[in-house]
Amino acid sequence: MADQRAKLTWTEDKVPVSERFDDPYFSLQNGLEETRHVFLAGNDLPARFTPGFQIAELGFGTGLNMLTAWSEWERSGQAGPLHFISFEAFPMAPADMARALTAFPELADWRDRFLAVWQGGACDLGTLRLEVIEGDARQTLPAWAGQADAWFLDGFSPAKNPELWGADLLHEVANHTAPSGTAATYTAAGFVRRGLEDAGFTVTRSPGFGRKRHMTRAIKA
Template sequence: MADQHAELTWTEDQVPVSDRFDDPYYSLQNGQEETRHVFLAGNGLPERFAPGFHIAELGFGTGLNLLTVWSEWERSGQTGPLRFTSFEAFPMATDDMRRALGAFPELHPWSSRFLAHWTGRACNLETLQCEVIIGDARNSLPQWAGMANAWFLDGFSPAKNPELWGTELMQQVAAHTATDGTAATYTAAGFVRRGLQDAGFTVTRTSGYGRKRHMTRALKA
């Protein structure tokens, strides 16, 4: 069965918006700074980087989170590969990814290398081992054998994409998180925080990015 690709509309500022979920792929203010604030700082990165570090993600989107964290991985002096696994139900076409990432010229040294080796499901380079698992994460995550040191929970808004934020999926996130692993997300929705807490995380609400007053950080002891 062929993958169902993302269907997009582009704003005047060239931000891709999902037609299916009526939600932009990243902050209309500054997508890369949102990634740094929510997913990097929210998971204590790059301070926690270590050989073999493994990040998992719900919602690959444009690849912006991956490229931002990979750039920091290389800048930090790591020479082995960053391991990155993402779960994506509706992958973006490569040409659309290229167009979206063109808005971040500072990432060009990483986006150009990534796109040159991107198969649509994986990208393996000396400092990056990336796999995107296509399909509904509610089905694919329970079958995954990996354990993540950090999670980027980056599905579309819980109000518009609730299936990616349910209690059972949060339990699977916890089951695939290493001891002392973390998770971070831009949303502070009560049912998401409760789902993470019920799954065994210690959950903290902290200051969000831009117009979002709060975000969520979680720690698995």
């Protein structure tokens, strides 16, 4: 299993970069604001939060997206837990997560509560029920029995990690999306948008974060 762990280098600004995909785990400009812009606003969150809400994600990475969503869930005063499931082929060691997440002191409370118990797999933090399913999502997602209200599509760049953006996998995303559920991603690559449309989503292109001109939002038709 050791060779399936994330292999990292670090920029001078302490941003982890995947050696496998030669791509940073979050924006070099402001990873937290990117998550808020792309994955929260892109899915109309936290406005759509309701009891039992479930988020699913392709690419857990540092856990930044999960922590951001969880913090907003608690701030919104929701009763019961947020359900968050993520599919990750190359999980990051907790020590590397901790190092990366020091960049976001605003999330320190949620980071510390999470890392105090996280050993991989799943954990229950009262207001958060998290499961990270390890392995290739092309095999693991079809076997998942759940349906998400919102998807965070956060694989590495489609040009560098095309396996996580293929038509078959996007069909599985659609198959595991609740009626009127949504998906959002930082990329506006044409083949990704077409793949989502072919899978049954209504797709729109909207302004991206930072230097990215556009991003993609999708609603299950």
